[in-house]
Amino acid sequence: xxxxxxxxxxxxxxxxxxxxxxxxxxxxxxxxxxxxxxxxxxxxxxxxxxxxxxxxxxxxxxxxxxxxxxxxxxxxxxxxxxxxxxxxxxxxxxxxxxxxxxxxxxxxxxxxxxxxxxxxxxxxxxxxxxxxxxxxxxxxxxxxxxxxxxxxxxxxxxxxxxxxxxxxxxxxxxxxxxxxxxxxxxxxxxxxxxxxxxxxxxxxxxxxxxxxxxxxxxxxxxxxxxxxxxxxx
Amino acid sequence: xxxxxxxxxxxxxxxxxxxxxxxxxxxxxxxxxxxxxxxxxxxxxxxxxxxxxxxxxxxxxxxxxxxxxxxxxxxxxxxxxxxxxxxxxxxxxxxxxxxxxxxxxxxxxxxxxxxxxxxxxxxxxxxxxxxxxxxxxxxxxxxxxxxxxxxxxxxxxxxxxxxxxxxxxxxxxxxxxxxxxxxxxxxxxxxxxxxxxxxxxxxxxxxxxxxxxxxxxxxxxxxxxxxxxxxxxxxxxxxxxxxxxxxxxxxxxxxxxxxxxxxxxxxxxxxxxxxxxxxxxxxxxxxxxxxxxxxxxxxxxxxxxxxxxxxxxxxxxxxxxxxxxxxxxxxxxxxxxxxxxxxxxxxxxxxxxxxxxxxxxxxxxxxxxxxxxxxxxxxxxxxxxxxxxxxxxxxxxxxxxxxxxxxxxxxxxxxxxxxxxxxxxxxxxxxxxxxxxxxxxxxxxxxxxxxxxxxxxxxxxxxxxxxxxxxxxxxxxxxxxxxxxxxxxxxxxxxxxxxxxxxxxxxxxxxxxxxxxxxxxxxx
Numbered sequence: 001x002x003x004x005x006x007x008x009x010x011x012x013x014x015x016x017x018x019x020x021x022x023x024x025x026x027x028x029x030x031x032x033x034x035x036x037x038x039x040x041x042x043x044x045x046x047x048x049x050x051x052x053x054x055x056x057x058x059x060x061x062x063x064x065x066x067x068x069x070x071x072x073x074x075x076x077x078x079x080x081x082x083x084x085x086x087x088x089x090x091x092x093x094x095x096x097x098x099x100x101x102x103x104x105x106x107x108x109x110x111x112x113x114x115x116x117x118x119x120x121x122x123x124x125x126x127x128x129x130x131x132x133x134x135x136x137x138x139x140x141x142x143x144x145x146x147x148x149x150x151x152x153x154x155x156x157x158x159x160x161x162x163x164x165x166x167x168x169x170x171x172x173x174x175x176x177x178x179x180x181x182x183x184x185x186x187x188x189x190x191x192x193x194x195x196x197x198x199x200x201x202x203x204x205x206x207x208x209x210x211x212x213x214x215x216x217x218x219x220x221x222x223x224x225x226x227x228x229x230x231x232x233x
Numbered sequence: 234x235x236x237x238x239x240x241x242x243x244x245x246x247x248x249x250x251x252x253x254x255x256x257x258x259x260x261x262x263x264x265x266x267x268x269x270x271x272x273x274x275x276x277x278x279x280x281x282x283x284x285x286x287x288x289x290x291x292x293x294x295x296x297x298x299x300x301x302x303x304x305x306x307x308x309x310x311x312x313x314x315x316x317x318x319x320x321x322x323x324x325x326x327x328x329x330x331x332x333x334x335x336x337x338x339x340x341x342x343x344x345x346x347x348x349x350x351x352x353x354x355x356x357x358x359x360x361x362x363x364x365x366x367x368x369x370x371x372x373x374x375x376x377x378x379x380x381x382x383x384x385x386x387x388x389x390x391x392x393x394x395x396x397x398x399x400x401x402x403x404x405x406x407x408x409x410x411x412x413x414x415x416x417x418x419x420x421x422x423x424x425x426x427x428x429x430x431x432x433x434x435x436x437x438x439x440x441x442x443x444x445x446x447x448x449x450x451x452x453x454x455x456x457x458x459x460x461x462x463x464x465x466x467x468x469x470x471x472x473x474x475x476x477x478x479x480x481x482x483x484x485x486x487x488x489x490x491x492x493x494x495x496x497x498x499x500x501x502x503x504x505x506x507x508x509x510x511x512x513x514x515x516x517x518x519x520x521x522x523x524x525x526x527x528x529x530x531x532x533x534x535x536x537x538x539x540x541x542x543x544x545x546x547x548x549x550x551x552x553x554x555x556x557x558x559x560x561x562x563x564x565x566x567x568x569x570x571x572x573x574x575x576x577x578x579x580x581x582x583x584x585x586x587x588x589x590x591x592x593x594x595x596x597x598x599x600x601x602x603x604x605x606x607x608x609x610x611x612x613x614x615x616x617x618x619x620x621x622x623x624x625x626x627x628x629x630x631x632x633x634x635x636x637x638x639x640x641x642x643x644x645x646x647x648x649x650x651x652x653x654x655x656x657x658x659x660x661x662x663x664x665x666x667x668x669x670x671x672x673x674x675x676x677x678x679x680x681x682x683x684x685x686x687x688x689x690x691x692x693x694x695x696x697x698x699x700x701x702x703x704x705x706x707x708x709x710x711x712x713x714x715x716x717x718x719x720x721x722x723x724x725x726x727x728x729x730x731x732x733x734x735x736x737x738x739x740x741x742x743x744x745x746x747x748x749x750x751x752x753x754x755x756x757x
Contacts, residue, residue, distance in 0.1 A: 043396075046400060047399075047400075048396050067399075067402070068396075068399045068400045068402075069399065069400060069402025070402070071400075073400070074400070075396070075400060077393040079391075079393065080391035080392075080394060081393060083394065083412075083415070084415065085411075085418075086411070094401055094411075095401070098401045098403050098407050099407065
């Protein structure tokens with residue numbers, strides 16, 4: 001289980017204080033207004049931002065003293081996930097070995113992972129030769145191949161059109177059912193994930209205002225604020 | 234039947250091409266002479282070889298210093314870093330004649346190093362003339378320029394990539410391979426080509442520090458053929474050779490090495506994970522120390538001019554200042570008008586008439602002006618003017634004209650992208666409302682254009698203000714600019730006065746460049 005208790009971060013113009021629990025193997029969708037602290041929450045879990053106080057553990061392991069590379073966390077951003085000079089296969093392989101010196105078995109694993117995100121035959125393509133959705137699939141494959149059990153998706157499909165966005169979310173759902181991974185995904189449109197997420201958290205003003213089953217959150221008294229956040233984004 | 238007037242940009246393009254072609258024809262046909270290439274013989278090969286060798290060495294050394302400095306500055310944060318970055322930016326408008334002064338002041342026969350060695354009892358003389366002086370001056374001017382441009386490129390690496398590198402635990406080598414090297418590989422051919430071009434065409438530095446006719450660039454050879462031998466045929470041939478080489482280089486730079494557009498990224502401050510590596514800490518310390526030891530004395534030598542500032546303020550200096558200001562203002566006005574007309578024509582071709590190939594030719598024309606040898610063009614135009622008017626007034630016309638033409642590429646880079654953006658955004662609305670011509674310029678373009686145009690104007694003025702090129706032909710008791718005055722004082726070994734004049738030039742040029750940068754940033 002991921003446990004975040006009173007994790008506090010302060011900047012001159014922003015303050016955040018998070019409390020959140022996510023069960024192992026669950027998919028938690030994080031929603032909220034722009035600038036409310038959704039990305040900061042993910043960056044804190046990944047280790048890019050360090051809380052000044054509080055508890056941050058995953059399956060009992062204290063994450064706070066760990067460098068980002070040592071955490072059991074993989075992250076996919078909205079954009080710029082891939083290195084443009086590397087092929088799709090090489091970008092995925094970075095999740096296995098940053099040196100890119102792969103054994104035959106590992107090369108096979110990379111191909112299989114690309115196949116699992118419907119990108120068979122795209123091994124040698126460069127990011128510039130792929131569509132936005134294909135690039136995000138490569139990033140997703142890299143996050144999965146890293147074998148890290150906690151995957152953070154920071155608005156990974158926001159730049160895609162609604163139909164493709166939904167396809168990608170269904171792909172994430174299908175992939176997580178084959179692997180024991182916990183996923184935390186920030187998202188602008190809660191309807192996209194309402195039927196597949198196990199949990200939904202509403203983040204605003206640097207705090208987790210509410211967390212629970214998606215149906216409960218979307219029908220709670222937060223509904224007008226959620227609608228406002230969606231229309232703002 | 235009404236005859237449709239050509240677009241002003243087309244007229245400007247034809248006028249520029251006409252001036253260049255007319256100048257060359259005037260040179261070639263002067264006095265009925267038949268220019269003989271082969272009569273130039275071994276001299277030509279010597280000049281060519283020297284031009285290529287010194288430009289290659291200058292480029293390699295500038296890149297080595299600049300890349301090392303850029304990587305060290307990208308990895309390190311220290312007090313005064315912003316000041317260092319600002320100082321690096323000033324070299325973009327540092328007049329070459331001021332760099333010449335700095336080399337004399339530090340490395341010259343009676344410079345700081347010679348005096349220091351004499352105090353230690355070392356009497357063996359050394360000469361700064363030839364390769365040492367030329368390379369020092371070129372690297373002093375271009376090394377910081379490489380560092381600034383490369384650092385800008387390195388700063389464009391998306392924050393997400395740095396976060397991925399942190400998350401994957403990249404080693405310093407992997408960071409260089411996956412984050413730094415792709416930027417360097419993209420930037421370096423263009424920068425290397427540009428520096429090679431600048432050094433290949435180098436005039437003031439080679440003239441002052443070459444140490445004799447055996448060490449001439451083509452540009453200096455053209456100047457000497459003009460000023461000393463008055464051999465217009467040789468001027469024409471040398472100019473044609475330089476034009477061919479520089480034009481090929483410019484075309485290669487223009488079409489082969491276009492920087493990719495920079496995408497949207499997270500704009501938060503990112504700390505490089507390799508900054509913690511002890512080996513790189515030591516390397517960066519060495520690089521920063523070596524750069525400081527090389528650059529700081531040269532820069533400081535110019536600042537020492539403040540001691541003699543009051544002594545040099547006299548009627549001569551004020552007259553030279555006013556002359557420089559007038560020429561720079563006229564050149565900047567001309568550069569902006571020409572750039573605006575050409576950019577407007579390119580925009581029309583690209584968006585309205587949908588002929589991108591012709592638009593690309595308009596884009597290329599300003600860059601070709603970088604390849605035209607200014608002395609040859611000046612000589613040709615001088616020959617044309619003298620048929621119609623008073624040749625003694627030629628300098629006053631040709632100085633702003635040639636400086637203005639030389640500044641067109643820089644003004645164009647400020648103006649053209651904004652003109653294109655306004656057309657893309659509002660062009661159809663304007664067309665549907667029937668807003669064209671002058672109204673289109675004032676209503677649609679001007680609000681977007683005024684800041685970049687002012688930025689281009691300030692930069693064009695800064696470049697012209699410090700230029701020591703054509704004035705070397707026309708300068709004398711009647712016509713003196715500040716760079717010419719500095720050259721005179723250097724020739725007379727009056728280094729204290731030269732320092733003060735150099736400081737005035739640098740301060741004014743930096744002030745203009747700073748204004749240009751501020752206006753440009755505000756425009757974004």
